[in-house]
Every structure is written in C-alpha cells, then in structure tokens.
Amino acid sequence: MKRIFSGAQPTGNIHLGNYLGALRNWVTLQHEYESFFCIVNLHAITIPQDPKVLAEKTRELARIYLAVGIDPEISTIFVQSDVPQHAELTWILNCLARMSELERMTQFKDKSRKQSENVSAGLFDYPVLMASDILLYQTELVPVGDDQKQHLEFTRDIATRFNRDFGDTFRVPEPYIPKVGARIMSLSDPTKKMSKSDDDATGCVMLLDDPDAVNRKFKRAVTDSGTEIKFDNSRPAITNLLTIYQLLTGQPIVEIESRFAGRGYAQLKQNLADVTVEFLRPFQDQVKGIGAEHLNRILRQGREKARQIAGTTLANAYAAMGIVGASTTDE
Ligand code: ATP
Ligand code: LTN
Secondary structure, three states: OOEEEEEEOOOOOOEHHHHHHHHHHHHHHOOOOEEEEEEOHHHHOOOOOOHHHHHHHHHHHHHHHHHHOOOOOOEEEEEHHHOOHHHHHHHHHHOOOOHHHHHOOHHHHHHHHHOOOOOOHHHHHHHHHHHHHHHOOOOOEEEOOHHHHHHHHHHHHHHHHHHHHHOOOOOOOEEEOOOOOOOOEOOOOOOOEOOOOOOOHHHOOEOOOOHHHHHHHHHOOOOOOOOOOOOOOOOHHHHHHHHHHHHHHOOOHHHHHHHOOOOOHHHHHHHHHHHHHHHHHHHHHHHHHOOHHHHHHHHHHHHHHHHHHHHHHHHHHHHHHOOOOOOOOOO
C-alpha cells in the first residue's frame, strides 16, 4: 500500500483553512493509503513558544486529528519529537541543502520579515526538517494546502540529489493539493490566506470557536462591491465564502448561487455562519470526549510504528553515506 504523510504545527488554533485545505483530505485519503499524520512540535519551536502552551497544544492537536475523523485503527498519529530520527535526518540533509535554495523560500521570507529582530537558524532550516519528515516514511503523496507547494518542491529536489549522489535511498514524493480549498482566504482580508499567525483574529474561524465567535466573524466578513452572489475571481471575498459553503455542505456552486440569487450578502453570511456552527458542534463534542489515557495509548502506538519505519530509512541513509560507528563490526 502506498503511503501518505502530513502534519500540522501545534501553534495557535487550527482553523477552517487548515481543515478545508489539509485535514479534511487526510480523512478521505486514509482509506486508500497507509497514512502517517504527525504533530510537528519541532517545527513549532522555529518561532518562540511558551513551553506550557506548546505542551497543551500538542495534545489538543492530537485530539483534533481524532475528532475530525482520523481513525487510529488505520492511520498512524504521532508526535514529531517522539521519533528522534526526524532531527537526525535533518542533520544529514542539512549537509546537502544549499543556503541559496533555503533563502528563496517564501515562507521563510514572510515569517522572518514579521520578526526581523529575532530570526532563528531553525526557522531558516524549517524546510529541511519538513523534508526529513516526509522522506523518512518513503512517502508517495503529501496532502497539504497551496502554501506548502514550494516546500514540497524542495523536498523532491533534496531527495533526488541524495539519490543521485549516494544511491537510491528515498522515494521522491508528490504533493496532493486539492482543486478546491487549497487556499482559504482571511474573512477580514480576502487577499491574504486565513492564518492562525495573523494578528487580526477576526479573519480566521477556529475549529474550537464557540457559536458566538463564529457568528461574529462571519457577520464582520469583508464583502466585495456590488450585490451579486457569484463565484468569480473578480469577487474574491464572496468567492471565498462560497468556497467554504461548498466544502462544508457538499453542494455544488451552481446550486448555492441559485439558492442565494436575488438575496443580499448578509443572508449568505448568516446562512454560512449557521452551516459552520452545525458543522463544528459534533466535532467539538468529540474533542471533549477523548480521554487522556486513550490519547496516550494512540500516541504510544503511533510512536512505535513511526520509529520502526523511520529507523530503517535512517539506517539506509547513514550506510549510503559511509557514516559508520562502533556498532559496525564488519571491516
Ligand atoms: P498558519 O499560517 O495558519 O499558521 P500553517 O501553514 O503555519 O498555517 P499548519 O498548522 O502547519 O499551519 O498547517 C497545516 C496545514 O494547513 C498545511 O497543509 C497548510 O498548507 C494548510 N493550510 C494552512 N492555511 C491554509 C489556508 N488558509 N487554506 C488552506 N490550507 C491551509
Ligand atoms: N510546514 C507544514 C507542516 C509540516 C508538514 C510536514 C506538512 C511539517 N512537516 C510534512 C506535510 C508534510 C505547514 O503546514 N506549515
């Protein structure tokens, strides 16, 4: 069975963009692929984090994976720091990665601009750790949002380079970027992607938001000039709302357009808020119902399965490069 690997950072709160662009697809793909879903806490610390909050968010994100429908009976859920091979392979790949290619990464440029005083070497190295995550599992497909495309290209490049220089060791992965929902935009600024690191939280609907917050955020959502409710690139705000509506209800766009024909933006926003609240209710109940022991068991199982596969790949990579130590007895 072919493999998929993906992950999200346990920073801030998971939002509709994360769900519609990524997590939702993990849930469907898990039935066709052997799946690994990681909580990437080592990526999180590339930006300063409060230790207590990071620990809480790590477990909360594991609960969110389960509550959206990742089935631990068929998929492996684990925490990145539980599998030391991720950091180890990062060192190896660091020695193949070029400064110039990392300097070109738009996510690095954006994030380092936001905190120009204090850019860590880890933030610069973020794509190498991500490549390690993916390559350790001989991943076929990586389901992510549109913003991760460039990191996937880098992963493919570095895998190809390693294979060329040291022999076939890593599978070269393909991105899986959905046709609809790969880039959900901020409700307060439809030219920017919905982001948990956005200073303006009103543009971002969190999966754990209560009904009041959801209603408020949709009510304040920016709209386009004009009055027509149509899916069309010249109307980015309405198109974004219609995309969310389409994905949450499963209704085709033409049907949604005709339902709102002749109605105002306010009605669309109110209706979308209702749809979202109804969608979030059972999910939030699920999150609350996941006990600590149950979660521990799942994460322990995930850790063991992940270590086994990651260990084999890492050993192959070391051997290919001539890295030998005391445990190697044959001369
Ligand atoms: P943020 O900018 O909100 O901090 P992130 O990309 O740093 O987001 P992660 O939690 O690591 O956050 O992302 C998990 C997944 O969500 C990734 O696959 C990413 O591509 C996807 N994603 C993030 N934002 C959006 C969005 N606005 N629309 C669609 N997919 C998104
Ligand atoms: N950089 C990703 C999170 C991430 C990831 C991965 C996604 C870390 N490692 C491996 C897919 C595969 C992001 O969404 N910010």
